[in-house]
Amino acid sequence: MKNIFNYRLRQVMLLSIIISLGILLFSTLMIFLSGILGGVTLYMLTRKWYFNLTLKQHWSKWITALLFILCFVVLIAIPIYFSILIVSPKITLLVNNQDAIISTLEKFSKKIEVYTGIELFTSENATSFVKNLFAYLPSFLNNTVNIFANLLLMFFLMYYLLCGGKMIEKYLNHIIPLRPQNVHKLATETDLMIRANALGIPLICLVQGVFATIGYLIFGLKDWGLWGFVTGVLAFFPLIGTMVVWTPLVIFMYATNQNLAATGLMIYSFVITGNVDYISRLGLLKKIGNVHPLITVFGVIVGLKLFGFIGLIFGPLLISYLIVLIKIYLDEFATNSTLTD
Numbered sequence: 001m002k003n004i005f006n007y008r009l010r011q012v013m014l015l016s017i018i019i020s021l022g023i024l025l026f027s028t029l030m031i032f033l034s035g036i037l038g039g040v041t042l043y044m045l046t047r048k049w050y051f052n053l054t055l056k057q058h059w060s061k062w063i064t065a066l067l068f069i070l071c072f073v074v075l076i077a078i079p080i081y082f083s084i085l086i087v088s089p090k091i092t093l094l095v096n097n098q099d100a101i102i103s104t105l106e107k108f109s110k111k112i113e114v115y116t117g118i119e120l121f122t123s124e125n126a127t128s129f130v131k132n133l134f135a136y137l138p139s140f141l142n143n144t145v146n147i148f149a150n151l152l153l154m155f156f157l158m159y160y161l162l163c164g165g166k167m168i169e170k171y172l173n174h175i176i177p178l179r180p181q182n183v184h185k186l187a188t189e190t191d192l193m194i195r196a197n198a199l200g201i202p203l204i205c206l207v208q209g210v211f212a213t214i215g216y217l218i219f220g221l222k223d224w225g226l227w228g229f230v231t232g233v234l235a236f237f238p239l240i241g242t243m244v245v246w247t248p249l250v251i252f253m254y255a256t257n258q259n260l261a262a263t264g265l266m267i268y269s270f271v272i273t274g275n276v277d278y279i280s281r282l283g284l285l286k287k288i289g290n291v292h293p294l295i296t297v298f299g300v301i302v303g304l305k306l307f308g309f310i311g312l313i314f315g316p317l318l319i320s321y322l323i324v325l326i327k328i329y330l331d332e333f334a335t336n337s338t339l340t341d
Contacts, residue, residue: 035150039157065162208235219265
């Protein structure tokens with residue numbers, strides 16, 4: 001009896017130390033969570049091709065891993081470079097012309113007041129709004145160091161996951177306390193959800209950016225290509241992403257007496273651009289990975305809150321995990337308890 005008690009005590013103490021160290025490491029590495037999750041995402045997307053090339057075609061492991069990393073660097077670096085090249089001059093122009101923005105908001109407010117009797121912006125709150133907006137920009141730009149650090153960690157982790165993938169997967173299969181069929185079910189769900197979101201979301205952004213660009217061109221917006229590109233980038237964020245772009249543009253057009261074009265763009269953005277977002281996001285993800293629309297919507301909300309940008313992929317995965325783990329629990333334990341009874 002005493003030996004059993006000592007055994008249980010050592011077990012509890014060891015588990016407590018493991019959990020404490022895990023919490024400590026997790027809280028310390030929280031700032032790099034996006035890079036860690038990004039590395040896992042890239043590994044899941046490339047593992048089949050990598051294993052085919054290295055195990056069947058006998059390519060060098062480290063050279064093949066570096067080739068995949070080089071491809072992703074190009075795919076990620078080129079959009080980021082052009083984004084900075086196109087958007088930076090506009091941000092500089094806006095920062096240097098804050099008075100013009102305040103004047104535009106006041107003109108728009110007066111137009112709305114004529115029709116509704118509601119004053120949206122006074123001189124004071126328009127100035128306060130613009131100052132608060134531009135006060136956020138330095139903190140946003142300061143995050144570039146964190147972004148590059150996470151990118152480096154993402155590719156570093158991807159390299160070692162690819163080179164040691166088989167050994168890591170074997171180890172995980174060994175330590176996960178589930179039956180082999182349920183471990184396989186969990187792995188399949190992970191692969192399916194990551195592929196659906198990691199491949200589907202860029203396609204959604206491309207589609208929505210194209211439709212938004214067409215609308216900006218039709219209604220005579222200056223720099224329509226630039227704003228279409230920005231809309232496509234912000235389409236990563238569902239429901240409100242594109243509104244962040246076209247709503248200020250509509251306000252500007254109303255303020256500069258382009259009433260007909262502004263109304264047309266507003267209707268087009270609500271009816272066409274907004275519905276393209278809804279249909280493509282829910283329909284395409286459903287088709288690629290059989291992802292239920294509710295999982296997509298609630299998963300994105302949860303993911304952005306927990307993980308930031310990379311949460312667009314891992315948010316829906318968390319909800320899917322919850323559903324799968326409930327099924328696994330019923331399969332692993334409910335059946336056994338019924339048999340015992």
